[in-house]
Amino acid sequence: MNAVTLAWTLLRGGGRKGMLGSVLTLAAVGVTTTLLMFAVAGNFAFADRAERTAWRTPVPAGQVETARQLSVLDMVDGRPMTVVYLTATGSGAPPVPPGMDGFPAPGELWASPELAALLERLPADQLADRFDAPVTGELGDAALVHGNELVAVVGVASDSPVLSARPLDGETVVGISEFGTDAASETYRLYQSFMAVATVLMVVPLLVFGGAAARLTVARRDQRLASLRLVGATPGQVVRVTVAEAILTALVGAVAGAILYTAVMPLLARIPIDGGPWFVADLWPPLWATGAVIVAVPLLVGLSAVVGLRRVVISPLGVARRQTPPGIRAARLLVLVAFVGAFLFMSSRFLGMGALGSLLMLVLLAGVFGAINLVGPWVVSLLGRVTALAARRPAPLLAGRRLVDDPRSAWRTVAGIALTGFVAGFTVLLSPQLTGYAEDRTLLTVSVPTTQVEAVTASVATVLPDGAKVTGTNEVEGVSLVDVETPVDSAAIDRFRTEVAQIAPGSPTMGTDDWVRFDDQLFTDVKTGVLVVLCVSILIAMVSAAVSGASSVLDRRQVYGLLHLSGTPMKVLNSARRMETLLPLAVMGGGSLACGMLMAMPFSSGGEIAGNLALLFTVVGFGVVGVVGASAVSRPLLASVMRNTPPRPD
Template sequence: MIAFSLRLAVSGGREAVARLLMIAAAVAVGVGLLLSTFAGVSAIDRANERQLWMNTGVKGATAATSADPLWWGARMDYYRGRTVFRADVAPTGPASPLPPGLSRLPAPGEYYASPALEKLLRDTPAVELGDRFPGRQVGTLGEDGLPSPDTLALVVGRTADEVKALPRATTVTSLATVLPHDCEYDCYGAGVHGDAMVLVLTVVAAALIFPVLVFIGTATRLSAATREQRYAAIRLVGATPGQVSVISAVESTLAAVIGTALGFGLFAALKPVVADVPFTGDRFFASDLTLTLPQAAGVVLGVPVAAALAARLALRRVTVSPLGVSRRVTPKPPSAWRLAPLVAGLAELGYFVGNRPETTDGQSTAYLTGFVLVMLGLVVSGPWLTMAAARAVARRTRRPAALIAMRRLADDPGAGFRSVAGVVLALFVTTATLAIMSTINANQGMLNGAPEVRKAIVDAPFGNRNDAALLPSVPDRVLARARAVPGFQGIALVHEDPAGTGQRSGRGIVPGLVSCADLAQIPVVGHCAPGAAVAAVDPYQLVGLVDASDREWPAAPVSEAEAAGLPVRMLYATTDGSKAAKEQLRTLFMKEFPHYEARLAEDWSSAGQKKLQGWRQLANVVLLTTLPIAGCSLAVSVVAGLSDRRRPFAMLRLTGAPLRLLRRVVGLESALPLLVVSALAIGTGFAAAAMFLKAQKDYDLVSPGPAYYGLTGFGLAASLGIIASTLPLLKRITGPEAARNG
């Protein structure tokens, strides 16, 4: 039977080939994107592994070996919002550990740079970046030591005494092989650790495959309706209704197999493109986009099997009579129990608010099953909601078109909902995706600080620690060079207050002293009390992200000359906001005071912004994929529905029903489930997003912006337009020849 079905699938001329290609194309797109998603997860894992060495020296990341110790001083620098990893090293013997990507350790006065940093150094004035790094470049860091082609990293050779003087310098006998659990300020390269991205990619995989399966089912129904005469001939020679269904299901399975093969080819073709998409804020190496054997086998076997099941379910109530009439067995009315999967999915997502699993794998399983249950619940409960809405409208309408449409929907709500199932799923995915993105953006998008704060640069000991070695003073030549930078506006020196003349901060930070003349140059952090010469300030609050120009600092009982003789804890400089001015000042401070770190407000949110950018990219991929497939599914479903009902419509036309009445019936039958279940899908999308955000980020849901409502309105309008575009088919398929007895 299967061999016979395969022959029939390809022996119908252009029409059969077009049908196969239509289903295969949809499967190919879904499979290609699904494989890209799986490969993205693998790429994140491999990128994480190759950056572990950057955490050498962090507690819990490095195991002891018998190698010669290596003096190691690592830090994270920034340039125009991009992170630059720097490791200063000094070997104590020939067996000192060697970072991956290097053939030898650099000698004092030498350094190795990553390809991206090497290019940046060539294209950037030295006063903005290159002057920070001592010595000369003698080589390039290899791919083995870089998580991404965009990684900015360098390994600098120094003497042991020079490394010892650096903050957090230590000796190590091996490089890090694990990422510590307590990985915050002291961890390097953790910005693309990607646990959250793995979780989101897992959910995206489910979001991509559902619309494709819906499309396969609707295309199979259309195929059955358009091949009615051939199926009737098969029935005349003794085929059973079940065998006819098998024939149609085999065609869809064949198309799915072809589409799966094409999907692997599409994945191979898209690999360079996917590698260039900065999902984690940086691009992937194309070689990292690999598939595991279980992933590949799961797609090869799972997609055709899912297609066969979708096709078989789509035809389970369709019977072709020996005279060529497609008839549908009237189904039992759906019960309210169909709401159970939807309620279960929402309940599962709600349970994990406050009970989030500890591991990434546990979170992936929890949220994946929750979102899949919700999407499955929308599909399962759609017929019941359609029936309830149709009955309610039928009780209140007296118009013939509305009455016929509602009675037909109430009689077979599954058929009415099936045509819009793809659009409903797309609206759910769109709503959940954009709601999550809007909320994350609202909570993290302003981390760069207020506009005036973004113009400032702060140079302070690493971590602004109280026990750090402070600058005895700032040479006049450094201040003169700072003032000579184009775009410089002002600078204030925050001196140590060892006598505690100011009040100690509630955070335990030793207060600082600033002359009021200096403070007047940086009004964004506040001002002195009237008549004061020196202000007592909290250094911790000086590095805040809000404009504090209205803050009044208390006067300190010391003279300006006495304060000027105290060690300098912090330099706070303001500019006109130009990137060149900020980076020149940063380079100057880093070169003159290597045991301090110069930071801009945008640096503190660099990792968060990279993740946010990656989530925006994923949102675009999901939206650009689900919406077109949903639109195609809607068009195919409406046409399939018309083909299924051409005989009843032809009989109505023979009894005198005008064509415009039938068009209103078809329009209402499609529009009611679309609008009713879409409202549920949108509300469910917001609810699922709210629970996901609360569980993962402890964020309250923020309403999406106008772009979401515009996109949703456009999607619904386009769906109604697709329905309207199929109505002219009624005239062609409901002629007298379609009214034959069956």
């Protein structure tokens, strides 16, 4: 009988409790795969968005230019609007912009769906008159970051005054032969860096949880495999059977997780970043990445199962007799101290090292995660000894003895929330505060040819509200920067922008509040990312607690049954199980939280610390309640185990 056939036989012949254990493993692997695909897909999604912004950044033609391009940033209705002006040079066939059927002719206006709707909704003097052209066509998704984006492509003549404009964002007309493909905006390069950090914060706990899935119902499997060793099975045969059983179960769970991710993609696409939701297609990773996840998770589970077999292979008799395994060495703590010290030492040097610094930061961050997971069982074991020595009632004594006897199992129950505490402490201090906008007055700046300054000044008096005035004019190389102070009136300011666009095409008006909005959009996105990472971490913690709690009952069902037969009340057993969760949760959760805050200190954005701490305590409190509630889900299973335990002759 080969290993796969024997593993399948053992899975089918494990009885109802054995099948329940396999279902728990399958569920854990499924959740791990779903969330892992989300973390991986986020990187590809931001890369896709970055690629779709690249065409707006002109790349100078190498030899022969076939078109000229000017991309400017404008504002309307308090929202940013990208306007791309294009003209063919007649030197050859011009390139076709993404999302369009052909190169725009002079007088043509292509608008994104959201901009087209806004053109119909707003009065012409607030928006449409800036283009002085009807909408010719609608831009496709290939030209847009998201469906809510405001983008316009305008075809102009080669002698149009817009081609000599000097917008405030510093862009100038560039001769091109193709649209940029490697010139992603600085903003999206920053988003991609943030996503890389978020990936580490999500993936490492997921890998820990996925590895722990292989050790669910570990006692039941160890007993069974130890029996095989005692009847003559070789260590190699035991390893092969274990790997086959773990991978069979995990593969089914991984496929189920991928299917679940497909089902929830439309919901995940609603998470707003950069002012709008995602295209659903952005959140589906390439087939090779999807396949890699589906293959990697079962391999991780199989490897973790093999690592846990050392006791069975070396001492099957000890497993069969339920001997307490050797204690965990305190040297694990040195690993954590080393990684934290290295991270803090390098914290002031990461930015100056470029890409290498970013990579090193991610590696050290992942190392701290791994070290916390390594130290956790040792802390749990130490906590169990202290609890057992100080116990004066049955429940603390039982809890302490169980923590000492199997610290790894107890750690698996609370590992999720402990790692969540680290994520919460690290990310919340990085979450910046919004700047806020002017309440009554704002300062507008216009860049126009010096010959048009009088016309702009006249518009200030006729278009803007009473009290608006020109506060300064600065001439630079034939272009004047005109500063205008005005009461805040969104409609009037949009009319003024339109008036200036007609006086000096390609010269948008920007206000101090507009620049604040750009910063606040980034800050809002960082906060959204922090909340997403924390929600994923809490979900991992809750599922881990629920699955590990149920698995623990199955592993100890004989012990619980004997305690019940000897007269131990259900209340005492539940109290002991609750303490097994809460004691490590308080110590390791608090320690991980403090560790995360310590490591985030060098990068803290400052701002309103009270608001950050309020968010921190809210998230941690919700996580603790969720984990305790998830652990309580296994109480009916414990009652069932105790009811169905028959008396033993001994």
